[in-house]
Amino acid sequence: MKIPLSASDITETEIAAVVETLRSERLSLGPKLLEFERAFAEYTGAKHAVATNSGTSALHLAVRALDLKAGDEVITTPFSFVASANAILYESATPVFVDVDADTLNIDASRIEAAITRKTRAIIAVHVFGRAAPMREIVEIAEKYDLKIIEDAAEATGARIENKTVGTFGDAGIFAFYPNKQITTGEGGMLVTDNEQIAARASRMRNQGRDQTQDWFEHTELGFNYRLSEINCALGIEQLKRIEPILAMRESVARKYNQRLRGNANLILPEIEAANQHISWFVYVVRLSENFTRAQRDSIVKQMNEHEIGCGRYFAPIHLQPFYREKFGYITGDFPVAEFQAERAIALPFFNRITAAQIETVCETFERLIEAVR
Numbered sequence: 399m400k401i402p403l404s405a406s407d408i409t410e411t412e413i414a415a416v417v418e419t420l421r422s423e424r425l426s427l428g429p430k431l432l433e434f435e436r437a438f439a440e441y442t443g444a445k446h447a448v449a450t451n452s453g454t455s456a457l458h459l460a461v462r463a464l465d466l467k468a469g470d471e472v473i474t475t476p477f478s479f480v481a482s483a484n485a486i487l488y489e490s491a492t493p494v495f496v497d498v499d500a501d502t503l504n505i506d507a508s509r510i511e512a513a514i515t516r517k518t519r520a521i522i523a524v525h526v527f528g529r530a531a532p533m534r535e536i537v538e539i540a541e542k543y544d545l546k547i548i549e550d551a552a553e554a555t556g557a558r559i560e561n562k563t564v565g566t567f568g569d570a571g572i573f574a575f576y577p578n579k580q581i582t583t584g585e586g587g588m589l590v591t592d593n594e595q596i597a598a599r600a601s602r603m604r605n606q607g608r609d610q611t612q613d614w615f616e617h618t619e620l621g622f623n624y625r626l627s628e629i630n631c632a633l634g635i636e637q638l639k640r641i642e643p644i645l646a647m648r649e650s651v652a653r654k655y656n657q658r659l660r661g662n663a664n665l666i667l668p669e670i671e672a673a674n675q676h677i678s679w680f681v682y683v684v685r686l687s688e689n690f691t692r693a694q695r696d697s698i699v700k701q702m703n704e705h706e707i708g709c710g711r712y713f714a715p716i717h718l719q720p721f722y723r724e725k726f727g728y729i730t731g732d733f734p735v736a737e738f739q740a741e742r743a744i745a746l747p748f749f750n751r752i753t754a755a756q757i758e759t760v761c762e763t764f765e766r767l768i769e770a771v772r
């Protein structure tokens with residue numbers, strides 16, 4: 399791929415920190431883990447942070463720590479990465495999807511109350527593409543109906559509503575550090591919470607159900623191996639130190655794309671500024687205007703990739719994934735806003751160090767291909 403969809407950005411300092419850890423005595427459950435957790439808690443303003451080996455495992459721990467189980471319904475969005483609803487299925491609880499807002503692509507808070515039943519226990523709010531979900535409204539609804547809140551902030555490290563970091567509005571929030579996210583540990587995730595019991599349970603379940611004070615072969619409860627190695631943590635600590643310049647670079651890339659593509663009547667561009675919030679740019683996704691079909695979108699994506707420009711269809715709605723259709727009987731048309739937006743969405747190459755010349759190549763090819771399919 400000449401211009402990839404995403405690319406990680408690792409400095410020599412970060413490489414040196416990883417090498418130094420490799421030469422140390424501890425490769426797991428050591429000082430780097432504690433340092434990474436402390437730094438992340440401080441960055442988000444949460445009281446506790448528990449590092450895990452993926453965002454998905456952090457989300458699973460959040461679901462378990464809140465005791466969501468078979469018979470419980472959990473409200474969430476169909477317009478997300480499949481992991482955000484899968485974590486509900488891991489504990490045999492039932493995801494209940496609520497359609498999204500066509501502009502923000504986040505869950506439409508005005509539709510949530512209609513989806514609440516006697517079985518509803520929680521809401522998993524996802525901050526899609528690094529844009530904050532309507533947390534003030536969600537918190538209000540959760541208080542009214544006594545529901546728990548988990549925030550899936552896997553795409554939103556550094557996003558804020560007013561001055562409060564996403565991930566800290568509910569009972570627990572999770573972040574992810576896969577290589578395409580704002581900061582990376584290779585693989586990795588983090589659970590944050592102000593609740594000491596949730597933090598203690600998550601940290602115990604991450605480590606095979608062991609209490610920190612226990613010996614290695616004493617297991618208080620069913621646990622998992624969701625530990626993040628010292629090597630990953632060493633990288634995470636250094637990446638987190640650069641979070642502000644990284645977010646600034648990403649926002650600047652989004653601005654350049656918008657400047658270049660503005661005025662193209664075939665495209666709906668993402669907003670750079672959102673009222674009362676700070677967006678943390680995860681991907682740059684444009685939508686084709688309403689007169690384009692899904693087949694035309696797919697053809698453009700395919701041709702972009704043939705031109706060695708990484709392009710993606712962000713997202714394929716979760717309820718239409720084959721195993722969700724099969725398990726719950728979802729069909730096309732169940733969540734029309736999410737489906738309509740998903741059919742016309744295209745993610746363009748987006749990474750910290752994409753050059754102006756690369757952006758120009760992407761946009762020039764993209765505009766040409768759009769004209770050709772019309």
Ligand SMILES: *Cc1c(COP(=O)(O)O)cnc(C)c1O
Nearest residue numbers: 452453454479481482552574576
């Ligand atoms: C990336 C992502 C996850 C999962 O993170 P992993 O580290 O890949 O397990 C969960 N939810 C959303 C919305 C994501 O984008």
